[in-house]
Amino acid sequence: MDKSNLSKKELFNLLQKMILIREFEESCGENYAKGFIRGFLHLYIGEEAIAVGSISALREEDYVVTHYRDHGHALARDLDTNSVMAELFGKSTGVSKGKGGSMHLFDVKKHFMGGHAIVGAQLPLALGIALACKYKKENSVVLVFFGDGAVSQGTFHETLNLASLWELPVLFFLENNLYGMGSHVENTRAEGRDIHSSAESYGIHAEIVDGMNVLEVLDITKKSLDSIRNNSRPILIEAKTFRFSGHSMADPAKYRSQDELNYWLKRDPIESFEKYLVDENICTQDELKKIKDQVQDEISKAVEYAIKSPEPSLEDLKKDIYA
Amino acid sequence: MTLMTIRQSIQKGLREALNNDPSVFLMGEDIGEYGGAYAITSGFLEEFGSDRIKDTPISEATFIGAGIGAATVGLKPIVELMSMSFSLVAFDQIVNMAANLRYMSGGQISVPLIIRAPTGAGMQLGATHSQSFETWLSEVPGLKVITFSSPSDALGLLRSAVKDSNPIIIAEPAGLYGVRGDVSDEYYEIPIGSASVVKEGNDVTLVSYGHGIPILLDTREELIKINIDAEIIDLRTLNPLDMVSIDKSIKKTGRVVLLDTSRKLGGIMPEIVSRIQENSVDFLDGPIVSVGSENTPWPYNKNLENYSLPNVDNVIESFREAYKI
Numbered sequence: 076m077d078k079s080n081l082s083k084k085e086l087f088n089l090l091q092k093m094i095l096i097r098e099f100e101e102s103c104g105e106n107y108a109k110g111f112i113r114g115f116l117h118l119y120i121g122e123e124a125i126a127v128g129s130i131s132a133l134r135e136e137d138y139v140v141t142h143y144r145d146h147g148h149a150l151a152r153d154l155d156t157n158s159v160m161a162e163l164f165g166k167s168t169g170v171s172k173g174k175g176g177s178m179h180l181f182d183v184k185k186h187f188m189g190g191h192a193i194v195g196a197q198l199p200l201a202l203g204i205a206l207a208c209k210y211k212k213e214n215s216v217v218l219v220f221f222g223d224g225a226v227s228q229g230t231f232h233e234t235l236n237l238a239s240l241w242e243l244p245v246l247f248f249l250e251n252n253l254y255g256m257g258s259h260v261e262n263t264r265a266e267g268r269d270i271h272s273s274a275e276s277y278g279i280h281a282e283i284v285d286g287m288n289v290l291e292v293l294d295i296t297k298k299s300l301d302s303i304r305n306n307s308r309p310i311l312i313e314a315k316t317f318r319f320s321g322h323s324m325a326d327p328a329k330y331r332s333q334d335e336l337n338y339w340l341k342r343d344p345i346e347s348f349e350k351y352l353v354d355e356n357i358c359t360q361d362e363l364k365k366i367k368d369q370v371q372d373e374i375s376k377a378v379e380y381a382i383k384s385p386e387p388s389l390e391d392l393k394k395d396i397y398a
Numbered sequence: 399m400t401l402m403t404i405r406q407s408i409q410k411g412l413r414e415a416l417n418n419d420p421s422v423f424l425m426g427e428d429i430g431e432y433g434g435a436y437a438i439t440s441g442f443l444e445e446f447g448s449d450r451i452k453d454t455p456i457s458e459a460t461f462i463g464a465g466i467g468a469a470t471v472g473l474k475p476i477v478e479l480m481s482m483s484f485s486l487v488a489f490d491q492i493v494n495m496a497a498n499l500r501y502m503s504g505g506q507i508s509v510p511l512i513i514r515a516p517t518g519a520g521m522q523l524g525a526t527h528s529q530s531f532e533t534w535l536s537e538v539p540g541l542k543v544i545t546f547s548s549p550s551d552a553l554g555l556l557r558s559a560v561k562d563s564n565p566i567i568i569a570e571p572a573g574l575y576g577v578r579g580d581v582s583d584e585y586y587e588i589p590i591g592s593a594s595v596v597k598e599g600n601d602v603t604l605v606s607y608g609h610g611i612p613i614l615l616d617t618r619e620e621l622i623k624i625n626i627d628a629e630i631i632d633l634r635t636l637n638p639l640d641m642v643s644i645d646k647s648i649k650k651t652g653r654v655v656l657l658d659t660s661r662k663l664g665g666i667m668p669e670i671v672s673r674i675q676e677n678s679v680d681f682l683d684g685p686i687v688s689v690g691s692e693n694t695p696w697p698y699n700k701n702l703e704n705y706s707l708p709n710v711d712n713v714i715e716s717f718r719e720a721y722k723i
């Protein structure tokens with residue numbers, strides 16, 4: 076890993092957030108098995124460095140838009156852990172009052188403009204928010220996440236074209252985890268594994284980053300945000316990553332080999348960052364343990380909160396349809 | 399007779415089509431290596447090879463459009479959508495192209511395309527993943543829309559769809575893939591446009607399709623306890639509608655209840671209400687009762703979703719209130 080000029084506190088924050096996401100996701104898996112969480116549940120395990128590295132570089136006035144694999148982005152954006160867990164439990168105290176569920180997390184106060192579950196549908200939304208930011212002469216940037224699968228939707232290409240043509244402040248963040256459900260990217264994309272090349276054909280500068288390295292993600296995101304704020308030109312970052320579990324809880328991931336999984340498990344973004352912090356004498360084993368204990372405590376409390384929270388009332392069914 | 403699930407009967411029909419007709423091929427997201435989101439095409443890639451079982455990227459508008467194109471020049475594509483909710487991404491191709499091509503070309507072109515899509519709410523998938531657009535598609539001239547609630551119907555209708563020269567939407571009730579039933583070992587077809595009388599009865603006509611049929615079967619059992627003998631009609635085709643079967647039943651029973659598990663507003667039932675009004679209102683002893691889901695987006699929360707979805711009690715209450723029983 077690169078040397079960084081971050082303070083110890085900043086480095087600890089990055090680690091703490093990644094561990095929070097990991098433990099949160101593992102708890103989700105357990106609570107899905109127990110029947111507390113239902114519907115489609117997509118875990119972010121393995122990809123934590125992307126959400127944490129990129130979102131940590133944002134300002135409060137910036138926006139985040141993402142897809143259905145959204146727990147990591149939500150926690151990285153400091154959505155309340157209790158309220159995110161409560162949403163997954165379908166409770167009225169959830170970020171979306173129990174109406175959205177895992178795939179549809181929202182917190183507008185935090186400029187977290189949603190998890191969106193139609194593949195590719197979030198991209199035009201992000202474009203429009205960026206259009207409004209420019210129109211209102213705000214200096215905000217819109218950070219939008221999407222997967223390698225979404226690149227095959229027309230909305231991806233149409234959004235890139237307009238973002239470039241209208242010079243809008245969008246940071247496109249492609250989480251290339253090599254698979255869209257069971258389909259390997261080489262079977263779905265004509266350009267092969269390196270998808271960023273299609274950005275260049277729209278005149279959008281593209282960067283590739285190791286999505287398993289939180290410091291690299293942070294660094295490239297900071298530089299990209301500076302560039303977007305100064306030049307009002309969109310940028311696309313393609314992160315190489317891997318989801319450690321199946322697409323959703325229903326997927327045993329038989330289409331991937333154990334060798335391929337092992338290759339990526341060795342690059343675990345949390346383990347490698349911990350090793351870096353210890354090797355560089357930034358962090359002791361005791362401090363690591365303390366972070367983990369704190370996180371586990373936070374997650375247990377979130378689960379308890381979600382269990383104890385009330386269900387929405389039946390009248391809520393017909394609320395929130397019109398403004 | 400062989401006992402099988404709806405999933406197995408669809409598999410049987412698809413295998414048959416692939417084996418009997420070299421112009422048939424399957425296309426869709428994750429239907430090959432993954433075996434299909436609902437495991438309908440599990441094992442097909444190994445059996446038929448990648449020319450006939452084509453995995454596509456997540457490009458619904460374009461692969462459905464490509465299915466239309468291939469159909470216009472002699473192939474018989476059977477395209478799978480992972481969910482009826484995702485048909486929206488391809489609506490332009492389905493409506494403007496597949497449905498209109500024949501008419502616009504003065505009858506020169508036909509589009510023998512099948513689009514299969516799992517449909518329905520009830521699995522806590524939330525607003526974007528629980529919608530039943532087969533009701534919207536049912537009002538598009540040029541399309542035929544079929545659905546089923548038993549393995550036998552699923553196979554018989556699929557066979558007819560494969561022989562048909564028009565674009566056909568098969569709305570597959572996602573909650574019923576595991577439903578079991580007997581399927582004849584003799585070859586048979588079920589004509590598109592024919593409803594079926596699932597249970598005969600004399601006192602009230604209960605009409606639904608897909609996910610609504612198991613609810614009506616339970617409703618019938620409850621009604622028997624109060625000495626009411628209900629007849630159940632499964633529409634099986636949403637366009638063209640088989641009004642003859644409905645009118646015939648109403649003439650016998652004098653009472654009718656329509657049930658739709660998708661949203662009550664819009665949908666197929668208001669059309670049936672209006673046709674009953676035109677055809678057989680004189681035979682009715684009371685109002686036409688219509689029961690459906692609430693006119694709201696689909697919530698994630700289980701209680702809210704259940705509250706929105708119609709159940710046996712809703713059907714019985716509405717019926718008793720309307721007919722003062």
Ligand SMILES: Cc1ncc(C[n+]2csc(CCOP(=O)(O)OP(=O)(O)O)c2C)c(N)n1
Binds near residue numbers: 192221222255484487
């Ligand atoms: C329009 C549409 N088509 C299909 C789906 C079903 N689906 C959900 S996620 C997914 C795979 C997406 O893969 P990718 O964009 O690579 O994201 P990842 O899951 O790998 O994070 C598919 C096919 C959907 N939600 N929306």
Ligand SMILES: [Mg+2]
Binds near residue numbers: 223
């Ligand atoms: Mg992917």
